[in-house]
Amino acid sequence: MQMTIGQYFPGNSPLHRMDPRAKILCTIALIVGVFASSNLWAYALLFAFMFATIRVSRIGMRFIVKGLKPILFIVIFTFAINMFFTVDGEVLYAWRFIHITDRGVRSAALMALRLVLLVMTTQLLTLCTTSIELTDGIEALLKPLSRVGFPAHELAMMMSIAMRFIPTLLEETDKIIKAQMARGAEFEGGSLIQRARAMLPLLVPLFVSAFRRADELALAMEARCYRGGQGRTRMKRLRFTRLDAIGSAATLAAVVAAAIL
């Protein structure tokens, strides 16, 4: 598995122990900060903050960099688009219809940095937070909206079920692929139509088992008297601690500083 976005990295660092609500809010603040700042100094500051946070999380830099691999293509693509299609500014290099201007280079670099920062931020959130904590946090943050009829609990429950089943379905997919390969199926190569047809022996069993699992889960939930969020209490309550205060203050300081720069 090379995808590290959305994956959890077990640990017990201060970042892992923070309240998920605080972590989600900090992530949102950082994303706003990334969009609000538009010069290299601000980005340097945000990067410095990110590296410090990664240090605190005790997750190896190698692991984070590996997680950036899937977006490498998008980063290069946006860099190229920004560089070649910005026409104003001083021309640095011109060849036939290609004009590279100083502004183009600048905006391309900023764009690329912006993307990398955004992915790093969200990646760090999911690496340090289990999916259960994450949905608990989202539910708690959306709770005020349930007064106006927003189904906060249901949404969070759906999210946690969906996330819970991602690894299960991945495993199932892997098993079915192997089983069909043992019968001589090939999933790579061939024309687009051939490849689409080759997916059929995979998709039919996968859907059948997904529906079966959904049925079983619904029964199991009913058997344990699940009836929605009303009156439901928790074993682990979320608590906002000093650690969260420190973390949030540091994040806010970095964001404000970046926005001012």
Place this chain on the structure above:
Amino acid sequence: MPIEVRNLTHVYMPGTPFEKKALDDVSFTIGDGEFVGLIGHTGSGKSTLIMHLNGLLKPTSGDVIVDGLSLTQKGVSLRSVREHVGLVFQYPEYQLFEETVVADVMFGPKNLSLSEGDCRARAEEALRLVGLDEPALWEKSPFELSGGQKRRVAIAGVLAMKPNTLILDEPTAGLDPRGRDGIMALMKDIHAAGTTLVMVSHSMTDVSRLCGRILVMNRARLAIDAAPAEVFADAARLREAGLNLPPCALLAERLREAGFSGIPREAYTQETVSRAILAALGRGDAACR
């Protein structure tokens, strides 16, 4: 078509915190016409091991040689290896997908680029072999069948490729006693027809009934490789691997502990154990019916 496994090691997700060594320096050879039982506790590496035998997984180190052909070499046609080494996964009924039973069984032969007629002929032959010989059943949707029937269809799906070696992962898991006996009888038939068989199982009874040789996996290593009588004679070694004796051998062991020292350690089947008990009680062979 002997299958030779040489110093096979497999590591899942190397270089991550989830790294796990599933196979550690495993070596053995399976000869033509053998019936090998592969047993071990959950997570001992059985399933990982069998997926190497037809090239579904690549070894981290070591080699698998099928009929003199190394599967780790580049340019080996894995499809032809998979034609000769058939693999039936655990709960194979979950991989059925076609609209009719016969179409699902034809999936394998079709991947071998045989003609429609040949595919059909092979599918019908395989379905008859697994005991589904009513043509009315063949045109049904596989999803309408009973659990035991579905499993037979799935096994037919692999048999239709006419493998020389058939590997089955827990073929009797989750079946009722009748379905289980049916599958065991089927395996006996397939073996009698000249196919090399490898059966993965937790069930000591199943393994002790049919296999001529037993491989015991324990924590990613091959702990024991011997004939059943020898394996069951050494209960301590089996227990060390997280397993136990089959029921009849267990009874014999208890009786030995209770003072019937005449019951041999090599007895493990229903027949040999009951004969030994009768002998110990001073009755002759005649009473054993």
